[in-house]
Amino acid sequence: xxxxxxxxxEVRGEVAVxxxxxxxxxxxxxxxxxxxxxxxxxxxxxxxxxxTDVDSVVGADTVRSGYPGYVAGATFARALGWQxxxxxSVYAACASGAQAIGAARAxxxxxxxxxxxxxxxxxxPKGFFAPAGGERPDDPDWLRFRILGAVNPAYFALYARRxxxxxxxxxxxxxxxxxxxxxxxxxNPNARYRKAVTAEEVAASAVVADPLRLLDICATSDxxxxxxxxxxxxxxxxxxxxxxxxxxxxxxTPTYPRTVLDLPDIATDSAVAVAPAAGSFRSSIARAAYExxxxxxxxxxxxxxxxxxxxxxxxxxxxxxxxxxxxxVKLLREGATALGGRVPVNPSGGLSSFGEAVPAQAxxxxxxxxWQLRGTAGARQVPxxxxxxxxxxxxxxxxxxVVAVR
Amino acid sequence: xxxxxxxxVQGWFTEADAEGxxxxxxxxxxxxxxxxxxxxxxHCRNPHCPGGGELAEVPLSPRGRVWxxxxxxxxxxxxxxxxxxxxxxxxxxxxxxxxAEGMVVLGQGAPGVTVADLAVGMExxxxxxxxxxxxxxxxxxxxxxxxxxxx
Numbered sequence: 001x002x003x004x005x006x007x008x009x010e011v012r013g014e015v016a017v018x019x020x021x022x023x024x025x026x027x028x029x030x031x032x033x034x035x036x037x038x039x040x041x042x043x044x045x046x047x048x049x050x051x052t053d054v055d056s057v058v059g060a061d062t063v064r065s066g067y068p069g070y071v072a073g074a075t076f077a078r079a080l081g082w083q084x085x086x087x088x089s090v091y092a093a094c095a096s097g098a099q100a101i102g103a104a105r106a107x108x109x110x111x112x113x114x115x116x117x118x119x120x121x122x123x124x125p126k127g128f129f130a131p132a133g134g135e136r137p138d139d140p141d142w143l144r145f146r147i148l149g150a151v152n153p154a155y156f157a158l159y160a161r162r163x164x165x166x167x168x169x170x171x172x173x174x175x176x177x178x179x180x181x182x183x184x185x186x187x188n189p190n191a192r193y194r195k196a197v198t199a200e201e202v203a204a205s206a207v208v209a210d211p212l213r214l215l216d217i218c219a220t221s222d223x224x225x226x227x228x229x230x231x232x233x234x235x236x237x238x239x240x241x242x243x244x245x246x247x248x249x250x251x252x253t254p255t256y257p258r259t260v261l262d263l264p265d266i267a268t269d270s271a272v273a274v275a276p277a278a279g280s281f282r283s284s285i286a287r288a289a290y291e292x293x294x295x296x297x298x299x300x301x302x303x304x305x306x307x308x309x310x311x312x313x314x315x316x317x318x319x320x321x322x323x324x325x326x327x328x329v330k331l332l333r334e335g336a337t338a339l340g341g342r343v344p345v346n347p348s349g350g351l352s353s354f355g356e357a358v359p360a361q362a363x364x365x366x367x368x369x370x371w372q373l374r375g376t377a378g379a380r381q382v383p384x385x386x387x388x389x390x391x392x393x394x395x396x397x398x399x400x401x402v403v404a405v406r
Numbered sequence: 407x408x409x410x411x412x413x414x415v416q417g418w419f420t421e422a423d424a425e426g427x428x429x430x431x432x433x434x435x436x437x438x439x440x441x442x443x444x445x446x447x448x449h450c451r452n453p454h455c456p457g458g459g460e461l462a463e464v465p466l467s468p469r470g471r472v473w474x475x476x477x478x479x480x481x482x483x484x485x486x487x488x489x490x491x492x493x494x495x496x497x498x499x500x501x502x503x504x505x506a507e508g509m510v511v512l513g514q515g516a517p518g519v520t521v522a523d524l525a526v527g528m529e530x531x532x533x534x535x536x537x538x539x540x541x542x543x544x545x546x547x548x549x550x551x552x553x554x555x556x557x
Contacts, residue, residue: 130483137415142485143444147414147537147547148514149482150499157476158501165474165526209476210521256453257440261473261501261510266444271508273440273452 011294015108016235016243017404019047019228020367023121025192025221025354032065035224036072036121037079039360043117043226048238054228055113056086058104060096060120060359063132072359076119086113094306094394095251096120097225097362098402102249104229114234120359121224128152129220131264141264141395148266153217153309155263157209160311164211167326169314171211173333175202177310178215180338181346185353187339187379190364192221193353202310216310221355225363227370244373246366248292248403254281263395282319282393289389289401290321297321300343301385302372304365306392307350317345320391320401339380347372347380358394365390366402373406409544414537417445419548420465422534429465430511430532430548436460441507466511469531469553470502473510475524487538487545500550502530516551529553 021042023035036059044051057080059072068075073089086107092099097120104116128151136142144150163169182197197215205214235243254262257269259276279287290296303320307313314328322343323331331337337345346352348368351361369388371377377385386406393399413419420429432443435450437459442451447461481494488494498515515524516533524530535549 128480128483131485135485140444143415144512145482146485146487148499148512149478149486149488149497150512151478151480151482154476154478154499158474158499161476162474162526207479209478211476256451257508259508259510261512265512267511268509269451270441270443272506273435273438274454 011247013109014232014245014247015105016230016232016240016245017227017366017370018049018230018235018238018240018243019043019045020370021046021226022190022364022367023224024190025223025357027126028222030123030222032062032069032121032123032224033075033079035123035222035360036076036119036226039121039224039226040076040080040117040119043228047228049115049228051080052083054085054115054117056088056104056107056116058088058090058100058116058118060100060118060363061089061091062122062359063091064125065123072119092251092394093396093398094358094392095362095398095400096359097364098249098390098392098400099251101227101229101246101363101366101402102251105246105249108229108231115228115230117226117228118363119224119226120363122357122359123222124220124357126220140266144264144266151209152263153209153212155261156217156309156312157212158261159315160212160309163311163314167329169311169329171203172199173314173329174212174216174310175199176332177307177313178202178352180332181307181350181352184339184347184380185349188349188353191349191353192219192355212309212311218308218351219355221357223354223357223360223364225360225367227363227366242406244370244404244406246402246404248289248401250285250289250292250401252285252288252399254397255284262397280319281399282315282391285393285399285401286320286389286391289403293403293405295387295403299387300389302343302347302369302382302388303345304348304350304368304388304390305345307346307352308356310352313345313350316391320389339382344382347377347382362390362392362400365392366404369402369404373404409539409542411544411546414545414547419534422546426465427468428532428534428548429468432464432466432507433461434464436462441509443507443509443511467504467506469529470504470511472524472526472528472530473501473503474526475500475521477521498524500524500530502550513548513550516549519551519556523552523556
């Protein structure tokens with residue numbers, strides 16, 4: 001009887017996660033295809049399936065590796081060996097991986113495919129992300145660099161300073177997020193940074209964009225992540241009676257007017273013609289996922305959120321409903337979001353321990369949910385994990401949240 | 407040789423000595439009153455706009471309040487222009503809330519304005535300034551500075 005599990009009985013619209021796999025994050029100096037292929041092979045092995053069993057492959061694109069990156073689905077299919085599968089490639093900035101999962105799920109639920117392989121991988125340059133080359137004065141991402149020199153951490157810093165002014169958060173509070181995530185990342189063999197960090201080390205690191213320091217900000221990394229998804233019928237026929245299930249994939253757009261200065265914008269929308277909706281874009285991403293999944297923040301065993309900065313992880317606590325607005329530091333200081341706490345956030349170690357490999361990252365978040373919900377996360381296992389959410393936000397109005405249960 | 411003074415983007419702000427002072431320029435939809443900065447000339451982006459309006463140029467408020475602020479301690483990548491032979495001089499970024507327009511606009515701080523001079527909620531004004539100069543051109547931009555100057 002499955003109804004007594006927190007994930008609850010199987011509901012309409014679910015797909016099974018049969019396999020999860022990653023290529024470890026790092027600076028390996030090789031191409032993204034290699035990382036993606038390795039992750040795909042690992043996910044297929046985890047699922048006990050052959051590549052030739054896959055009906056459809058969905059690739060999350062990278063914009064940093066030329067044409068092969070723009071057609072990532074086909075690039076990975078070619079690297080694995082053409083076998084005739086349906087192919088899809090998607091790009092949605094930081095939400096690319098989640099949109100790939102969303103596309104795979106739609107194909108499965110529409111009956112177009114039984115088994116879908118989802119892959120994302122990136123080979124990131126050192127230092128700040130920069131816009132695509134050329135003179136493009138109609139591209140906000142080009143303009144914010146040309147006119148303002150506004151790198152990504154500058155935006156994270158604006159949000160961090162805003163928290164300090166509104167809620168009284170401090171640099172010491174932000175450092176505790178790093179301490180927490182580094183402790184979890186130290187237990188994760190796929191993480192790039194696997195050692196404990198102290199608050200003193202954060203405080204001693206250089207200021208990049210006041211008030212944020214180097215150790216408050218996530219690095220850019222190489223890495224790859226993959227999932228094998230299937231219909232519930234296929235999973236059962238394969239003898240997987242109780243697989244991890246994806247119950248919601250939220251990929252909503254913002255509503256006009258946006259009142260928070262989001263990357264890569266130089267200004268927000270104007271609120272003179274239309275009153276802004278209650279709550280932030282980020283909170284609307286999570287809300288849509290909860291509604292689709294039929295559960296709420298109180299049902300969560302864990303969450304994987306996009307900690308592009310330490311302070312941004314605190315924003316997410318509020319946006320995914322773990323606490324009220326301005327209460328994130330209290331939750332952090334209580335230890336609720338650490339391993340061993342009531343609802344661990346980023347038990348994988350988060351972006352803090354991985355560094356961002358853009359198209360792989362939202363898939364990696366779901367890999368972590370999968371291992372946690374299976375109870376195979378080793379030293380970082382959240383005991384009895386039964387439901388989890390992932391959340392992220394990217395450039396140009398993209399964001400995503402995935403709910404998985406078991 | 408005198409350098410040509412050229413806005414880094416055309417049509418986003420007035421000349422420094424414009425009548426009424428330096429102002430950012432946006433557009434306003436005549437059908438729904440929505441304001442856009444950077445200027446939107448092709449279409450109104452308000453999904454509830456009844457349509458049929460025109461987008462007319464409108465100067466934005468000369469003053470606003472600091473929404474947030476930061477600085478750039480490391481050299482940004484191109485297309486930001488800086489001389490790699492010269493030690494990096496951090497600049498300040500200020501996000502300013504314009505009450506009448508109901509929006510937040512990002513800009514660099516005027517020369518000499520550091521994060522130590524700013525606080526969330528502080529009143530600031532927009533001024534014309536120089537982004538950078540090359541052999542032939544002085545590139546102009548907008549900047550923010552505290553009303554009443556820097557302490």
